[in-house]
Amino acid sequence: MYSIRPASRLQQPKPASATSASSSPTITGIPTSTAGSTGIPTSTAGSTGIPSSIPGAGSIGSIANGIRRGIPSAISTPKPVQPSPSEKQDQPNISNGNLAPPSVVNAPTSSLDISRPASPNAPPTSKTENVTVSVRIRPFSSSELKVAGGPTDVWDISDDETRIGYTDDYAVSARRPPVEYAFGKQIKRTVVKASSQHHALTGSDNELLYNSSVKNLVQSAMEGYNGTVFAYGQTSSGKTYSGNETQPGITPRAVDDIFKYIRENSDREFLLRVSYLEIYNESIRDLLSPEAIDLRIHEDRRRGVYVSPLKEEIVTTPSQVMRIIERGDYQRHVSSTDFNAHSSRSHSIFQIVIESRDRSPGNSGGSPTSRKPLGSKSATGVRVSQLNLIDLAGSEKAASNEERRKEGAFINKSLLTLGTVISKLTEEKGAHIPYRDSKLTRILQSSLNGNARVSVICTISPSHLNVEESHNTLKFASRVKKVVTKAQTNQVMDDKALLEKYRREISELKAQLMLTASGESSVSGGTTNGKHAELSTLLEKERMKHEEEMVEMNMVRNALKERIDHLTKLILTSQSINTKAAAPEVPAGRNTVETSADGTVLEFPKELESRLAHKDAIMKQMQLDLEVQQEKMALMKAALEKTAKGETVDIEKTLAKVEQGLPREKLLSEKRASIANIYSLEQADGANSADLAALEALQGRGASSPSDSRDDAKGDEDDEDLADTPWNREELMSLRQAKRELEIIVIEQEKKLEDMVAFEDSDEFRDLVLELQEHREKITAMEEEREGYRATITDLRSTIRKLELRQSTSAQTDSTTPPTVGSTPHNLAIAAAKIKELEIFAQKERRLRTDEQSRNMARIAALEAELTMMKAEMSVRNLAYS
Numbered sequence: 058m059y060s061i062r063p064a065s066r067l068q069q070p071k072p073a074s075a076t077s078a079s080s081s082p083t084i085t086g087i088p089t090s091t092a093g094s095t096g097i098p099t100s101t102a103g104s105t106g107i108p109s110s111i112p113g114a115g116s117i118g119s120i121a122n123g124i125r126r127g128i129p130s131a132i133s134t135p136k137p138v139q140p141s142p143s144e145k146q147d148q149p150n151i152s153n154g155n156l157a158p159p160s161v162v163n164a165p166t167s168s169l170d171i172s173r174p175a176s177p178n179a180p181p182t183s184k185t186e187n188v189t190v191s192v193r194i195r196p197f198s199s200s201e202l203k204v205a206g207g208p209t210d211v212w213d214i215s216d217d218e219t220r221i222g223y224t225d226d227y228a229v230s231a232r233r234p235p236v237e238y239a240f241g242k243q244i245k246r247t248v249v250k251a252s253s254q255h256h257a258l259t260g261s262d263n264e265l266l267y268n269s270s271v272k273n274l275v276q277s278a279m280e281g282y283n284g285t286v287f288a289y290g291q292t293s294s295g296k297t298y299s300g301n302e303t304q305p306g307i308t309p310r311a312v313d314d315i316f317k318y319i320r321e322n323s324d325r326e327f328l329l330r331v332s333y334l335e336i337y338n339e340s341i342r343d344l345l346s347p348e349a350i351d352l353r354i355h356e357d358r359r360r361g362v363y364v365s366p367l368k369e370e371i372v373t374t375p376s377q378v379m380r381i382i383e384r385g386d387y388q389r390h391v392s393s394t395d396f397n398a399h400s401s402r403s404h405s406i407f408q409i410v411i412e413s414r415d416r417s418p419g420n421s422g423g424s425p426t427s428r429k430p431l432g433s434k435s436a437t438g439v440r441v442s443q444l445n446l447i448d449l450a451g452s453e454k455a456a457s458n459e460e461r462r463k464e465g466a467f468i469n470k471s472l473l474t475l476g477t478v479i480s481k482l483t484e485e486k487g488a489h490i491p492y493r494d495s496k497l498t499r500i501l502q503s504s505l506n507g508n509a510r511v512s513v514i515c516t517i518s519p520s521h522l523n524v525e526e527s528h529n530t531l532k533f534a535s536r537v538k539k540v541v542t543k544a545q546t547n548q549v550m551d552d553k554a555l556l557e558k559y560r561r562e563i564s565e566l567k568a569q570l571m572l573t574a575s576g577e578s579s580v581s582g583g584t585t586n587g588k589h590a591e592l593s594t595l596l597e598k599e600r601m602k603h604e605e606e607m608v609e610m611n612m613v614r615n616a617l618k619e620r621i622d623h624l625t626k627l628i629l630t631s632q633s634i635n636t637k638a639a640a641p642e643v644p645a646g647r648n649t650v651e652t653s654a655d656g657t658v659l660e661f662p663k664e665l666e667s668r669l670a671h672k673d674a675i676m677k678q679m680q681l682d683l684e685v686q687q688e689k690m691a692l693m694k695a696a697l698e699k700t701a702k703g704e705t706v707d708i709e710k711t712l713a714k715v716e717q718g719l720p721r722e723k724l725l726s727e728k729r730a731s732i733a734n735i736y737s738l739e740q741a742d743g744a745n746s747a748d749l750a751a752l753e754a755l756q757g758r759g760a761s762s763p764s765d766s767r768d769d770a771k772g773d774e775d776d777e778d779l780a781d782t783p784w785n786r787e788e789l790m791s792l793r794q795a796k797r798e799l800e801i802i803v804i805e806q807e808k809k810l811e812d813m814v815a816f817e818d819s820d821e822f823r824d825l826v827l828e829l830q831e832h833r834e835k836i837t838a839m840e841e842e843r844e845g846y847r848a849t850i851t852d853l854r855s856t857i858r859k860l861e862l863r864q865s866t867s868a869q870t871d872s873t874t875p876p877t878v879g880s881t882p883h884n885l886a887i888a889a890a891k892i893k894e895l896e897i898f899a900q901k902e903r904r905l906r907t908d909e910q911s912r913n914m915a916r917i918a919a920l921e922a923e924l925t926m927m928k929a930e931m932s933v934r935n936l937a938y939s
């Protein structure tokens with residue numbers, strides 16, 4: 058997501074410190090390790106110096122020296138800190154070298170309270186702290202390097218990385234008074250576990266940036282605190298910069314850390330779900346479901362401000378998360394602008410919801426009875442937190458392209474509102490905060506207003522070309538660092554959490570599985586009771602019923618096992634993650650469960666399809682069995698009637714005949730084969746509509762038949778047996794509903810087809826064909842007429858040629874005689890005039906004919922197209938019908 062570019066030629070990192078920067082956790086004073094069992098990172102104030110972006114010690118030293126030079130007294134006698142709510146630091150601390158020391162400049166608006174220990178299983182705790190701000194100066198871009206007179210390095214960072222000001226060179230050449238923005242580390246030493254840190258850095262070291270600004274936040278998100286990270290800065294300043302393979306950006310690092318945390322915390326189980334949206338021209342779009350546009354923002358007491366309906370996907374591996382991000386990025390509005398070849402034209406929010414729960418035996422969801430009742434006070438709740446990774450579009454000057462200008466206007470407006478909201482938040486309490494003035498601020502409301510830890514990465518360009526924009530960003534940074542939030546862990550005590558829902562479902566399914574197992578044993582224990590041979594039909598019937606029940610039970614068991622496996626795979630534990638790392642990944646699709654924002658499962662297509670298919674197969678077989686029984690009954694009845702008439706009937710023979718006519722074993726093996734077929738179809742990778750079609754063919758199900766309504770009625774009863782989970786029942790019902798709708802469509806198609814056939818017989822159709830015929834004839838006549846004209850013109854031309862020939866011969870004999878009336882030249886002139894007249898007439902005629910002809914041709918083409926369409930439609934419908 059965000060990061061810093063590699064050092065430019067002006068930014069030679071000091072080799073020694075560069076190495077330590079990436080390896081030492083204390084480089085920027087930000088810890089990379091966790092402390093003790095609480096998992097809260099300890100902080101170290103040490104600053105061994107990150108690679109500086111400023112060439113030579115001269116420049117770096119100069120700002121630091123400038124401070125030392127300018128304010129010796131301020132440093133030696135720091136004023137006591139008196140934070141006041143109305144204190145305003147919106148303007149940069151501009152003074153002619155009279156700079157306050159860091160401790161004074163950074164009025165300690167920051168404090169961090171851990172009201173209760175944050176051990177993973179502890180009750181909710183809270184963290185009150187300032188928004189963490191990091192400022193990053195990217196290296197010069199190629200266009201900035203090419204500028205006339207060479208690049209001018211504007212910004213310098215003090216040795217302790219807490220302040221940013223002008224370089225001496227720039228201050229002198231631009232004749233600007235010294236300026237300083239302070240982002241001193243704010244460490245509350247009395248609180249051991251954590252600190253709020255602001256700092257400035259340069260270059261492209263993504264690890265350094267991540268460790269100092271985001272790592273801590275990811276860690277606490279895993280512990281149950283909401284976290285929001287966003288990058289702010291003008292366009293092309295490096296907000297989206299995602300590094301490369303050796304230097305991954307913030308998002309992949311955060312994702313890795315999340316899974317690492319799960320791996321290392323074996324006492325909790327986790328469920329992760331992600332969503333990805335963008336705000337483009339003040340309209341919210343779901344990047345994971347691109348057709349979902351203009352989403353609404355809602356607010357309720359339980360969830361705060363949220364966007365809905367938003368697609369959430371459950372994730373189980375880092376690569377799966379990265380694939381989802383790639384998918385979303387592909388949908389995101391990115392365009393080339395005057396300032397950036399890949400400029401983000403929208404604000405994007407990637408959200409990971411982390412649910413976690415204690416895995417102690419009473420909570421593991423073993424048997425349903427061993428579980429504490431949900432919602433009871435004694436039940437350990439599920440911790441739910443969100444991590445928002447936000448990439449803002451950059452503020453920009455007017456673009457030359459109109460569309461970019463329009464986008465720019467929306468971007469600038471929302472960023473302006475963000476600035477206003479931040480200002481108001483740092484003003485006196487009770488001020489109206491205009492969150493609703495933009496979608497961005499409305500979505501960020503929950504984070505800025507309270508329950509989240511927030512880290513802001515402000516990015517600036519090093520060049521004098523962007524100095525004003527950089528000032529704006531630095532002012533924003535100075536303001537936002539004063540915003541105080543109070544994040545707390547959120548416990549959900551009911552089954553609103555998906556984790557709880559799934560665990561509960563697993564327990565219920567396991568219970569069902571146990572029941573089917575006991576049912577099976579009772580079935581297999583059933584034997585014939587050795588009654589009289591005449592009762593064998595009844596016994597057979599019993600046996601068949603039992604066999605059937607066994608088959609059905611096996612199917613139910615398999616379905617239950619499959620679902621348990623499926624749900625268990627979605628819940629992550631350190632053990633499952635470690636196993637996953639070794640095992641090949643399960644193909645996406647089958648394991649991807651889509652849920653709505655409130656955790657409702659949206660789709661289980663394959664599972665539902667296969668279950669429905671199972672039930673259809675059973676119904677079909679039951680129907681067959683019924684027919685078998687009916688035939689048997691008929692034969693037995695006939696035998697009985699004969700007996701009643703006094704005829705002798707060999708009951709054994711009759712039964713044998715029945716058996717012969719209706720080979721039961723064949724029937725059963727057919728039944729098994731069809732079920733096995735269903736399973737293989739279902740398991741086939743990528744089984745889809747083709748499989749369904751095959752399934753339907755296998756089951757011999759037509760589009761609509763009277764027997765289907767019987768099937769449906771029976772099927773619904775069956776559903777009740779098998780569909781013990783609410784989602785399953787609902788989905789099955791909706792599938793059946795869809796089937797009914799399809800049947801209605803087929804009926805409508807039939808009707809249309811009939812209409813089409815009727816149309817072909819209708820007068821209208823005949824008229825159309827006749828009209829077509831007439832037009833064709835007209836054209837032929839016109840073509841013939843045209844040919845006639847051509848012939849006349851040719852004749853006339855040859856006459857002219859003959860006359861001309863004659864004229865030239867007589868001119869040779871008598872060149873002085875003037876042409877008299879009736880003489881050859883006179884006749885020739887008349888003929889030529891006549892020809893001219895005729896030619897003009899013919900030309901006019903030709904034009905008229907051509908016009909009419911093209912009109913007719915167009916009409917014919919239209920009619921033919923209409924006819925073709927009709928025929929095509931008819932054959933499609935015919936096909937559908939057949």
Ligand SMILES: Nc1ncnc2c1ncn2[C@@H]1O[C@H](COP(=O)(O)OP(=O)(O)OP(=O)(O)O)[C@@H](O)[C@H]1O
Nearest residue numbers: 060061062063292293294295296297298400401451
């Ligand atoms: N730290 C960095 N190191 C190397 N290159 C960088 C760095 N930061 C930015 N760049 C490069 O600068 C260009 C602009 O960066 P990026 O797209 O991240 O800017 P942005 O602030 O996201 O812009 P916009 O708001 O227009 O989307 C890219 O080519 C990027 O590779």
